[in-house]
Structures are given as C-alpha cells and as structure tokens.
Amino acid sequence: MSATRQKPLQARLGRDDLIMRGYMLMLALYLVITLALPLYTMLSKSFSTYQFDLSQFQIQVSDEQGNWNSDPKSAAEINAALGENGIQNFATSNDGRLAPTKLFPEFSFRSPVNYRIKGNDSSAVWLVGSKRHNSTDWLELDSNTFRRVSLRPVKSTGLANYATYFSTPALSRSIRNSLFISIISTLITVTLAFAFAYALNRSQMRFKGFFRLVAMAPILVPSLLPGIALVYLFGNQGMLKAFMMGESIYGPIGIVIGSVFFTFPHAVMIITTALAISDARLYEAAHSMRAGRWKIFRTVTLPGARYGLISAAFVVFNLVITDFGLPKVIGGQYNMLAVDIYKQVIGQQNFEMGAVVSVVLLIPALLAFVVDRYVQRRQVAMLSSRSVPWQPPRRRGFDALCLGYCLLITIFIVGLLGVCQYAALVKFWPYDLSFSLKNYAFDLMDGGGWNSYYNSVQLALYTALIGTAIIFSGAYIVEKTSGFHKGRSLFQLLALLPMAIPGMVLGLAYIFFFNNPNNPLNFLYGTMGILVICTVTHFYTVSHLTALTALKQIDPEFESVAASLKKPFYKLFARVTVPICLPAGLDISIYLFVNAMTTVSALVFLYSPDTTLASVAVLNMDDAGDIAPAAAMGMMIFYTNAGARIIHLLLSKGILKRTQAWRAGHAAMSS
Amino acid sequence: MTDPAASYLRIEGLNKFFGQFQALKDIQLEVHEGELVCFLGPSGCGKTTLLRAIAGLDLQTSGRIEQAGTDISTLPVSERDFGIVFQSYALFPNLTAERNIAFGLENSGHNRREIKARVSELLELIGLPDQGEKFPSQLSGGQQQRIALARAIATSPGLLLLDEPLSALDARVRVLLRRELKELQRKLGVTTVMVTHDQEEALVLADRIVVMNHGLIEQVGTPADIYCNPRSLFVAEFIGEMNQLNASSTEPGQLQVGERMLRSEGGHWPADAANDLVAAIRPEDILPQANNSDALNHLDVTIGDMAFMGSFWRSQLHDASLGDNQLIADFSINAVRRLSLQSGNRLTVELPADRLLAFRR
Ligand SMILES: Nc1ncnc2c1ncn2[C@@H]1O[C@H](COP(=O)(O)OP(=O)(O)OP(=O)(O)O)[C@@H](O)[C@H]1O
C-alpha cells in the first residue's frame, strides 16, 4: 500500500460553499460586534482608572500689566497651597474634565491677568474649549480664554477598581447577598416546581391542562411585577401586612417570594421534561418487586429526574442572580449585584465601578451556564434511549393531594397577577377602592406614557421578525455547511455565549461600546435599532438551540441532493427547509416577542427619550411612586403577551392543519 | 450503449482518512461507460465512503478521480455530473412526487410545459403515472424509492450513484424493484455505481462487482467471475457458500487435507504456500458418484444430516480420513433420488480438481 500520508486534498469551493461561508462569517461578525467587542470593551474598562494628575501641569500667572514676574508652579503645588479649599478628589472617569480656574479662588474672567500653561511631557492633556493640547511649550491665554481650559485625567491600567470594590463593604456585601438570595430562591423554587411537575406527570388529577397554563403565566410579565403585587399585599399599606409579623417585605423576603414567582415556569418546564422521559419499565419492575412508594420515589423517580433537577437549579440560580427588576422594586436597602450595576452607572455615573460589578456578576453566571450545558447534554443522551411513557395509576387520596397542591400554587400565581390588576383599576389603594381608569392615563406620568407601550410592541415585533430570520438562518448555515470545522465551532461558541451574559452586563457593555464617539456604529446609540440588536443578542442562545433541534431532524442528505441537481442551497432552504421548520420558527418568534416585551435589564441602559419602553416604564413609574400605573402597565404587558401566545397557538394549529397531508406521514417515517 | 470498453470513470490511488483511521486504501478502479457496477462488502468496509468521494460529498484525502476524461478530483458537488439516490431517499416531504421530480428541472432553462412533459415521462418510466400528486408520506416504500430514482435521473446525468437504494424495502418488493432497476438502467444506458451489502443483489444486478473489505478492493470482476474464481478467501466466503478445509502443501497443486492428498487446479495457487492453507470448494461443486472409486480427488464419506432446501438437499459429509474437516454438499433432488442417498449411508464424492481452490488462511 502506498498509503503514505501527504497533505490532504483541498476541495475547490463551489458557489454555494462561498455564499454559505460568507454568510456565516457575516453572522459571526455580527455576534462579534454585538457581543464580543462590547464585552471586551467593558472588561478593559473595569481595569482602567482615571485620575487627574496635577503635577503634570505647569501654570504661570502674569500681573495685571501682563509681565511674568511670579515663578511658574506646578498645578499640584498651587493646589497644595490652597489647603482644604483645594481639590481633594482626583478620581474621575474616562471623560472627566477639571477646570484649572478652581486653583485660583480669586479668578475672574474679566481680569486683565494672563495665564500660561504647559505640560511636563506630552502625556499631559488639556482642552481649550474642545481643542486638544498636549504641548510642552507655554500656551498663553487671557483670563477669558483660560476660563475655557479643562484638564484631562490620565488613564492607568490595573486592579485598582477591584481593590476599591473589595475594600468597600457596602459594595462587596452584595456578593454575599446575591448568592444568599439566589440559593434560597433556587431551593424553594425547585422544590415547589418538582412537586408541581410530579403532580402533573404522576397523578390522575383533573384540570392538568389548566394548571399547565397557569404555571406558564409568570413568563408573560416582567420580573418586577410580582414585586409590585407584594408591595400592595405586604407593603407599608398592604392589606395583609399583619402576616409579616413585623418583618418588612422590602428586602430578602420580598425578593425571594418574587423570584420564586418569576422563575417557577422555567423550573416546571425543565423538570416536567425530565419526569416525562423517565422510563415506565423501571416503575413496573419496581412495583413487581413490591417496593414501597417512598422507596420507588427515592430509587427510581429522583435518580431519573436528577439531571432535570440539577439543570433547573442552575437555570433558576442564574435567573435570580442576574435579575435586576425585582430587587430594584422590592429590595429596599438590601443590595444585590445586578442593582449595584444600575446604581453605579445611573446613580453615580461611575462606569468603571459598574464594569467591575459586572465582571463580578459574570463569574457565577458563567459557572451556572457551563454546568447547565454539561447537564443538558447528559439529559439529551438519556432522552434518545428509547423509553416507554409511564401511565400513572389512579389513586384517590394521592390525586386529591396533588389537586390541592396545584390549587395552592394557582392561587399564588393568579393571586399576585390579580392583585396587580385590581390595584391598577382602583382609584386610590387602600383608601378609595372604587374602580377607575385613571391609572391608565400613562401620558400623565413619568416613564414615557402610552408611547412606551407602543415602542415596546414595536420592539417586540421587530425582535421577533428580525431575530427569527437571523437566528434561524444562522443555525441553518452552521448546521449544513460542509467542512470549515474551525469556523463552525467558533460560530457555535459565539451563539452559545449570550446565554451566559447577564442582561445588565450586556447593557452596560453596549454603553461602553456604542456610546463611544469614535465608534462608527455610534449612530445606533439611542435608536430603536440598538434596542432590537441588544434584545436579539440577549436572547440568541435559546432560539439558536431551538432552531438547531428542528434542523437536526431534517434528513442531512437534502443538501447533497440539491447540490447534485445543481440547485443553489438557498432555493432548497426556501422551498423545503423553511416550510418544514415553520413550527419551530413560530416558537422562536413568540419566545423573542415575549422576552422583548418583558425584559428590563439590558434595555434600561439603552433607551432614549424617543424609545422609552413599557417594561422600563413600569420600573420608572414605580420608582417615582406611581405604583398603580406601574401595575397597570405591567398588566398591559401581560395581556399583550397572552394575546401574542394565543395568536401563536392559532397560527401553529393552522399551519399543522394545512400541512397535515405531508406532516403526518413524515413523522411516521422518521419514527 | 456506446463503446463498452471506454472507461467513463477512472479512480487512481484514492485514500481517505478519518483522523487516524484509514477508510479507503489506495483504491484503483475503472468503470466503463453504460455499465452497472456494484460495490459489495461487509458493513463498514468503505463502500459509502468511496461513493461519496465520487460524488464529491466527502473529499478523499488523496487520489484522483476522472469522469468522462476530465479530472473531477476536487470539484464541488454542484459542478459534477451525477444523480444520486440515498438509502433514506431524501425525498422532500413537503413537495409532491411531481414537485420532487421537477426540483432539479426548474430554473434550468426549461419552460413549464417542457418540465411537465418530462415529469410525466419519468412517472411513466418508473411505472407510477398517476401518483404524481401525492406527498412522499402517502407513498409506499417502493414507490418512494422509484420517485427518488426519477428525481435523480430527471436531469439526465452522466452518472447515477445509488447507496443501498433497496435496503429499506421488504424482501418481496426488493426482488421486484431489482429487476425494474436493471431494466431502467439498460434502457437509459446510464453508467451506474451502486452500493450494496446484499450479495444476491449484486450478483443479479451488476455487470461487474467490486468486492471491498477494510477499505481495500479485494477483487473486481463479473458476477460469474467473482463467484467461480474468487481471488481471496474473503471473497470466496463472502459470496455464496464455501467449504473450507484446513490444508497444507508441499508442492504446487497438491493439497494435503487430513490424510488425503487432493489436486487443486482451480483459481490461483498462492505463492510460497506451505502449511496454513485452506482448500475451498462450493457445496454444489461436490459431485456424488454412482460407484466406488479411488480416482483423483474421489473421497469415501459418510452422509450426515440432510436438509431439504427446495430445489436441492444440503448434506453434511464426514470421514475419518479428513480429520476434523466436514464438508457440506448440495445434491440435486434428482441425484438424491437416483442414488437413493440417505443419512448414514456411505458415498463416494468427487471434488473436481478444477473446482477445488486453495487460499492462504
Ligand atoms: N465521518 C466519519 N468519521 C469517522 N469515521 C467514519 C466517518 N464516516 C465513515 N467512517 C468510518 O469509515 C468506515 C467506512 O464507512 P462507510 O460508511 O463507507 O462503510 P460502508 O461500507 O458504507 O458500511 P455500511 O454497509 O454499514 O453502510 C467505517 O469504519 C466508518 O466507521
């Protein structure tokens, strides 16, 4: 055999290959620009500190005749001579400016005195108006012009911001708080959700469909809405305040209850899937061995659902620790990481510290993400092994217990939503409980009025349309391109990354990246465009995975057949792939729509007066004390999403019906 | 058919690696214009890999492929000239049978009427003139297979590639479609390469068979040639039934089996053969004799179990002089009746020297 290994042959690329690779590169570039670069900018921000270094500058003052009698002095010396009237705080930010007139208490712009200024070296930068100078030669200015001089800070790179962060207890305490709240919420949610999913899967109780529907309702509202409901129930004027036994709802208790509310559907979905795939044959075997119920539960049910439970725990943990809206509304003085980012950036304009908190928040989020991915993979492996669905027996006592439990959960979920709706409709809680629509006069409140609502719907529609197109075609390309392994792995990585990035972090990263005047994409800042881009990127991963799952079920040889018939791949894509995947496409759209309606975290940094949003309006109205209108707006989001879900359902049903002729058999063929 | 000797597809020195694993080893092959060639071999031997290399779907690591005189070694799929049918058929589920067939014809310079005419002609050709409106899921497996075939030949490609096109069908349909496929291929005269691991299919269908094993071509030849003159023990035992007797040899053409010396004149005598040999003969080549005889290659044996197989009796033969070796012989019903063969009888059989083959183990 002359099978010596030489350099392997390289395929000549056809037109299809070139188009596909080009498109993949384009999408990769999109993800790099909308994800990797902003994150990188943010990371580097967290390592930069800006300080005014007065010793860089020399300043000399003339007498009233313009003679330079006095000695030139460094600005630092001048400042030192001022004692406690001088400048004390030199820390600043990227575009900090310091007026040197502050060094001259007697300064007047009408004075005939002249000033000259120079740097010790070219790293000393100052502005006259907006013109930049960094000369080491004297620049002479009359006092009227000197008024327009501002000194610029020097940038240094290092861990100084982190040092400050960890040595400021008010800041670093949030790490403990966030972990504490997330762990407690995770334990409670997963336990409750497991019991709920167990009741749905393993009992013969009635109204299962209804309970399934109720359990999904929290997905349709922003995470801060339960916070508002809790304020109404247990807040200072809450009707159930007595139940708190002196504790305040503002703080850990409120955050945990609200977190359980908004993470519950996610946990139920994951655990239901895990329980549904547990193998019936195991149960039959266990029963035939006369194992006790508790023993079966411990030895068959729990191990079978173990990956589901772990996965649910990490997803819930991630949702809670990265959530911003809820602790903002009901956290009171209790600081959490995600809120800290907001406070640093919006409250104190300390962008560098915001970046530091973001990096801190990234670590647990990334970790949870990695574990979840690993566990999901194991579960998929379990799923593919053929198992027989388990038909639970009818047990009266147990079924009644399940029904009772699910009713309690229903009361919790529907109750919180109902409180919001009720509060939105009454005149003045709790004093005047007559109905009125005055809380819907959003135009009279802070938060952008009804425009916010229309903007949100617009954003959700754009996100659903554009996002589905981009994400689905991206998944198609990465799944069906032949060869080009490195490029495809890189793209996969980029597509998975967004899931690990908390919304607050993404939003802040966008400020750093897009708000930089030197960035050619700066024009996007403050537009609807950047909101759409940010939302698509934020929710990229789940949609991408949905699309991949659908695409993997299609015969991989379709592309080969089309190529052998000399049909370009995009014809195949349009005529075969898209029609087959239409249901998955609809699922992606509704997912994007609902999330775009409810998300607050990333967008709270990015909206402009022209692009205020409903979810952010809920936050802002609540902040301004207009709690009832906030609840009203929150419920508007709920109804909009519920409406969208119904339309989605009808569309899906319609499509399935219309394509039943070929789908029915198609499913049978692949089984 | 044009000049049958003209080589249409020529493969030279083809190797394919998957990482460290070598799936194809130095493949040399010529396929003549208009012939139907079968790649035959056990699962995992590289048949599909070779077919996909020819199609350009999985590029070979090294080696050259020529089709109709042009080098297509590295050409992208869409610039090659072939039609293909996969084991799964890969019919587009959301398009009707007609639309599936027309898929390659649309936007290729044909107008609507021409396409319609061509599709009807093809539906006629595959014997499904009135099934065009149906979706693939509404067709039987055999019908789907024919639609896939029609789609592959719709654009009149120079080469037809079939990867186990019949293996998803049940046995009866398979036999039926085998014949239709052969007729169709004859009628169209299209050069065809078909992958199968069903030896019967290969024997019935192929003009020539390429037997593969572990990424190597073991033998290329007509079905009769492969059957009667296998070049290696692998080919001998992979196709049809074959008796294998442990043997040794001291001189070419002489085989020692147990205590018996047998003369072998069939096939190719293995070079520098000594101890580790196999004497091989097909069951139907063992001839029962009416009279005792100790002529060349005549053996006295005892008949063991006899199993009725329809047109013949499969009989086990043994004798102390053969050592551990057993023979299986297929005796025609006539012979059994004429010689009144019965389990337990003694019998003389001939292992004709020209049918007795010798291989290295
Ligand atoms: N993409 C791949 N990566 C790694 N190994 C592969 C790949 N494709 C095929 N192989 C290996 O190459 C060998 C030949 O595979 P091939 O599919 O050509 O076999 P085959 O003869 O068609 O078998 P079958 O009759 O089962 O279809 C096998 O051992 C297989 O495991």
Ligand SMILES: [Mg+2]
């Ligand atoms: Mg194969």
